[in-house]
Amino acid sequence: MSLLSVTGLSARQGGKRVLSGVDFSIDRGEIVTIVGPNGSGKSTLLRVLIGALKPEAGQITRAQGLRLGYVPQKLHIDPTLPLTVARFLQLPHRVPAQKARDALARTGALGLWDQQMAGLSGGQFQRVLLARALLCDPDILVLDEATQGLDQPGSAAFYELIAHLRGDLNCAVLMVSHELHVVMAASDRVLCLNGHVCCQGAPEHVASAPEYRALFGSGTHGALALYRHEHSHSHDHHSHDHADCDHDHSNDGHSTPQSGGAV
Amino acid sequence: MTLFDGFMIRAALAGIGVSLAAAPLGCFVVWRRMAFFGDATAHAAILGVALSLAFDAPIFAGVLIAALTMGYAVAVLGARGHAMDTMLGVLSHSAIAFGLVAVSFLSGVRIDLMAYLFGDILAVGHADLLVIWGGALLVLALLWWRWSALLTATLNPDLAYGAGLDPKREQLVLTLALAVVVAVAIKVVGALLIGALLVIPAAAARPLAQTPERMAVIAAGIGAASALGGLQLAFWIDTPTGPTIVCVAAGLFAVATLLDVLRKSARA
Structure with missing residues (x-):
C-alpha cells in the first residue's frame, strides 16, 4: 500500500x-x-x-x-521575533537537545545552533528548515x-543531501x-x-x-x-479552460515546433 | 483595615496585574504585526461601555463582548480580502465614534467619559482588583497553554498545518486573550492607551532578548516597572496616572533602543 x-x-x-x-x-x-x-x-x-x-x-x-516532515517555501521570520536555531527546532514540540543536534548534523548545519534565524543565509536557512522536518522521523x-x-x-x-537522507x-x-x-x-x-x-x-x-x-x-x-x-499549450481532449492558466502567452507570435501542443 | 486598603497599593496591584498579562500578549501583537488590531479592539471598548450602561450590565461584560465582536468582525472581513489596515482604520474609529454618540443618548446617566478614555487607576476598588487579576491570570494561563502552537502559527500558517495544528484556532485564542486584556485594562489606562501597554513593553524588550520566551518575560518586567514608575511619578508631579504610565514605558523603550544602538556600534 x-x-x-x-x-x-x-x-x-x-x-x-x-x-x-x-x-x-x-x-x-x-x-x-x-x-x-x-x-x-x-x-x-x-x-x-x-x-x-x-x-x-x-x-x-x-x-x-x-x-509528514514539511519544508515550506522560503519562510519569512519577522525581525521583531528573536529566535535561535535551537529554539526554532523545538517548535511546536519539545524534542531532546541531542536529537535536535543530530538533525542539524545530518543537514550539515550543526554550527548554526546558537545563531539567530533572522541572520541566516538562504542556504543555511533551508538546511535548518530541513533539519526541523527530520525531527518527527x-x-x-x-x-x-x-x-x-x-x-x-x-x-x-x-x-x-536530500537523496542521501532518503537512503539513510x-x-x-x-x-x-x-x-x-x-x-x-x-x-x-x-x-x-x-x-x-x-x-x-x-x-x-x-x-x-x-x-x-x-x-x-x-x-x-x-x-x-x-x-x-513560447507556445500555446492546449490539450484538446481536456475540457479545462485555459483562461485559468496563469502562464503568459505574450510570445505566441513566435513559431516553435511545439506550437499548438501535442496530444 | 486590610493590606489592600490603601488606594495606592490597590492601584499598584492593578497596574502590575494588567502589565503582566498585556506584555506577553503584546509580543504576539508585535510579531504578527497586529498593532492596529490591538487598537481597534481597545477602541471597541468605548462602544462596550455605552452598551453596558444602556442595559445596566457590568462594564466588564459589555467591554468583553464589544471587543470579541470587533475581533470577529476583523477576522470575517479580513478573510473577504479587504485591505487590512484600511479596514482596521474604518472599524476602529467607527467603534469609538459610535460609542461616544451612544453614550450621549443615555439621559439621566452622568458618567465621566474621561475615566474610560484615559483610565482611572486610583479609583480601583477591591472588586476591580479581583476582576483584573482574574482576567490577567486567565490570559497568562491561555498563553502558557497554547504557547508553542501560537509561536508556530505566528512563524508560518503552513508550518502549523504541517504539524497538525490549526492556525485559525490559534488566531481565535489571541483574539480572546486580547478582548480579556482590553476589558481588564480599561480601568487602568483607558481605551485610548491600552494599545500602548501591549506594544511598547514588547518593543522595548526586543533588543534585549535572544529567544521569544525571554522577550515575553523581559516585556512583562518592563510593563510592571512602567506601571509602578508611572504611578509614583504621577503622584510626585501630579499628572494623570494612565498617560504617565505610558510615558514611563516610552522612556524605557528609548533607553533599550539606545543601549542596542550603542552595543551595535561598539561591535562594528
Whole structure:
C-alpha cells in the first residue's frame, strides 16, 4: 500500500479552481518531483497533501500513523521575533537537545545552533528548515521549492543531501521544483502538472512525453526550456479552460515546433 | 483595615496585574504585526461601555463582548480580502465614534467619559482588583497553554498545518486573550492607551532578548516597572496616572533602543 494517495482531487485557491481530477500516489523510498509552469497548482497540491487546504472534491488516503516532515517555501521570520536555531527546532514540540543536534548534523548545519534565524543565509536557512522536518522521523519529506534563492552549486548540494537522507531514513520524498535539470537527475518519478496531471513516470519517460514538451519545450531535453515558454499549450481532449492558466502567452507570435501542443 | 486598603497599593496591584498579562500578549501583537488590531479592539471598548450602561450590565461584560465582536468582525472581513489596515482604520474609529454618540443618548446617566478614555487607576476598588487579576491570570494561563502552537502559527500558517495544528484556532485564542486584556485594562489606562501597554513593553524588550520566551518575560518586567514608575511619578508631579504610565514605558523603550544602538556600534 502506498504511503499517501489521492484520487479525483479538485481544489480551489482564491476562488479559482487550480486543480481538477488529479490522481497521485507515493511509496516509501521514492523521490517524486512535481514540475509545472507557474500557477499550475504545484504548491496547491502540496498544501492539500499536508492538510493546509481542504480539497473541493476527491479522496486522500494516508497510511496509518503517517508522519509528514514539511519544508515550506522560503519562510519569512519577522525581525521583531528573536529566535535561535535551537529554539526554532523545538517548535511546536519539545524534542531532546541531542536529537535536535543530530538533525542539524545530518543537514550539515550543526554550527548554526546558537545563531539567530533572522541572520541566516538562504542556504543555511533551508538546511535548518530541513533539519526541523527530520525531527518527527518522517515517512514522507515534503519540500516546496526548497532551493528557491540558492545558487546552482548550493541547490545541487541541497538535492544531493536530500537523496542521501532518503537512503539513510528510508523515507519518501515529495518535492516541487523549478529546476528541471536537477529534477531529471535526482528523481525516481516526475509528475508534470498543469491544473491536471499532464503526464508522469520516470524522468526519461516524462522528458520525452509530448505533453511535457508542450509545456517546457524540447530544446535541451527540457532542461533549460522553462523560461522560454513560447507556445500555446492546449490539450484538446481536456475540457479545462485555459483562461485559468496563469502562464503568459505574450510570445505566441513566435513559431516553435511545439506550437499548438501535442496530444 | 486590610493590606489592600490603601488606594495606592490597590492601584499598584492593578497596574502590575494588567502589565503582566498585556506584555506577553503584546509580543504576539508585535510579531504578527497586529498593532492596529490591538487598537481597534481597545477602541471597541468605548462602544462596550455605552452598551453596558444602556442595559445596566457590568462594564466588564459589555467591554468583553464589544471587543470579541470587533475581533470577529476583523477576522470575517479580513478573510473577504479587504485591505487590512484600511479596514482596521474604518472599524476602529467607527467603534469609538459610535460609542461616544451612544453614550450621549443615555439621559439621566452622568458618567465621566474621561475615566474610560484615559483610565482611572486610583479609583480601583477591591472588586476591580479581583476582576483584573482574574482576567490577567486567565490570559497568562491561555498563553502558557497554547504557547508553542501560537509561536508556530505566528512563524508560518503552513508550518502549523504541517504539524497538525490549526492556525485559525490559534488566531481565535489571541483574539480572546486580547478582548480579556482590553476589558481588564480599561480601568487602568483607558481605551485610548491600552494599545500602548501591549506594544511598547514588547518593543522595548526586543533588543534585549535572544529567544521569544525571554522577550515575553523581559516585556512583562518592563510593563510592571512602567506601571509602578508611572504611578509614583504621577503622584510626585501630579499628572494623570494612565498617560504617565505610558510615558514611563516610552522612556524605557528609548533607553533599550539606545543601549542596542550603542552595543551595535561598539561591535562594528
